Amino acid sequence: MTAGTRGAQGAAAGLDPRLDPRLDLRLDLRLDLDLDKLYTARLQAARARPYLATALFALHTVESRQVPTMAVDRYWRCYVSPGFVDRTPVEELAGVWVHEVSHLLRDHHGRGDRLARTRGLTGPAERLRMNIAADMEINDDAFGDGLVRPQGAVVPGDLHLPSGELMEDYLRQFGLGPRTEHLVWLDCGSGADGSAREWDLGPDGADGLSEQQRDAVRFRVAQAISGRPGNAPRGWKRWAEEAFHPPQPWRELLGAALRSATSGPGAGDDYSYGRPSRRSTALPGVVLPSLRRRPPRVTVVIDTSGSVSDAELGSALLEVAAISRTVGGRRDLVSVVSCDAAARVADPICQAEGIPLIGGGGTDLRAGFAKALGGRPRPDVIVALTDGQTPWPSAPPPCRTVVGLFPRARRPRSYDEDNPEYVPDSPPEWARVVVIDA
Structure with a gap:
């Protein structure tokens, strides 16, 4: 295989096509898909990564002359170019099989859709960035130990980024430019970023897996990884742990934590003479107050420093509205303190529909706590x-x-320009912590 023909392998696993893709399509018209070679490569992939065997054999192969290399959709179809299979050695095809099925197991299509909604990432350029970021999440520990790395597969080091991170982390750390010019043809399909392609058969097409079948495949792969923890890379171990213990929806967790806090002993308790205590009958002539429960008062301290995005501040305002419902709709019992390095005036949310969020500087929530407790x-x-x-x-x-x-x-990073080694402490143990996916 010459360097030129090898370069034409294109986008699968982040490869760098060096031939005109239109020429590739003309060549593909004269070729039949070599299923023997393709399935031999899949068998080699299953031998090298036995914990992925269930997923590899769950993929349904679809011959396509529209895809430049190999690509997957969210319904577990694998679209394959005959010319790509003809030009690529079996050892490298095995690596591409593992790469493509990894996109589906790690739900890159669902995560890509969520990123597009929450961060406003639209257009083909942003989807390409998602595909590159997803590839780096997979490729940093996918190869070796019997699995050949396909030529040109993008890894974090190629963009001077640390290994071991997730697609969402990588997406924040690079943009399209000179370092990514060789990846312009990368296209692992809608299964890698969530954006439908013209060659996709869609939900009503033949041979797609149902949602229940897809979940069953993921669970069996997670079982295989957990059963032999010494044989899987760190990224797959982390994935399997999350598959068995998926993170609960943060809104439900935050609501449950707030309800637990507001309903606990002492929260909202006060003595009242409006209804005398039943013990008063034992003390003639003495009126004892009874302990009455009132709706609890809640103060919300919102971090308005420069490191908090507008989308996150928007999520914070939505939670303020939800908190008011938790206390029975008594908006007069909920106050908001904006805090960056200094705390602002506590605003009862009943005064206006718009809550002013003032800040943009550094962060010191100790001032916010002090302001809340001083009310x-x-x-x-x-x-x-x-x-x-x-x-x-x-x-x-x-x-x-x-x-x-x-x-x-x-990854560790500096949050103090005067002290590059400073990394903030985790929230204290006395606080109930819920991670918010804004």
């Missing part, structure tokens, strides 16, 4: 909505605390 009457519950890049109070406040945490990249 009269004092809150029964404090809810802090933050990205966590802040110092925390050294002692627990005298009320229940819930922290809604906007996630950040997993």
Whole structure:
């Protein structure tokens, strides 16, 4: 195989096509799909990665002269170019099989759709970035140990990025430019980024897997990885753990944490003479107050520092509205404190529909906690909505605390220009923490 023909392999696994793709299509018209070679490569992939065998053999092959190489859709169809199979060695085809099925197992199509909605990522350029980011998540530990890395497969080091991160993390760290010019033909299909292609057969096409079948395949692969934890790379171990213990929807978790805090002993309790205590009958002439439960007062401390995005602030405002419903619609019992390095005035949300969120500087939520506790009457519950890049109070406040945490990249980074080694502490143990996917 010459360097030129090898370069024509194109987009599968992030390869770099160096021939005119129109020429590839003309060549494909004269070729039949070599199923023996293709399935030999799949068998080799299953031998090299036995924990992925269920997923590899669940893929249904569709011959297509529209795809440049190999691509998948969300219904577990694998579209294959005859010319690509003809030009690619069996050893490299095995790596492409593993690469493509990894997109589906890791739900890159669903995650791509969510990213497009929440971050406003539209258009083919952003979908290409998603495909590149998804490829880096897969390729950094996919090859070796019996599996050949296809020539040109993009790995994080190619873009000077750290390994071991997720698609969402990588997507924040690079843009299209000179370093990605060789990836312009990359196209692993709608299964890699969620955007439908013209060659997709769609939900009503033949040989697609139902949602239940797709979930069953993922569960069996997770079982195989967990049963032999020493044989799988770290990325697959992390995936299998999440498959067995999927993260619960953060809105439900935040609502449950708030309900638990507001309904606990002491929250909203007060003595009242409006209804005397039943024990008063034992003390003639003495009126004893009874302990009555009132709706709890909640103060929401919103991190408005420059590191919190507009989308995250929008999520925070939605949660303020949800919190008011949790306390029975008593909006007068819910106050909001905007806080970056300094706390602003606590605004009862009953005063206006629009809640002013003032800030944009550094972060020190200790000021926000102090402002909340300094209010009269004092809150029964404090809810802090933050990205966590802040110092925390050294002692627990005298009320229940819930922290809604906007996630950040997993890698260490500096949050203090004067101290490059500074990394903020995690939320304290006395707070109930819920990760918010804005």
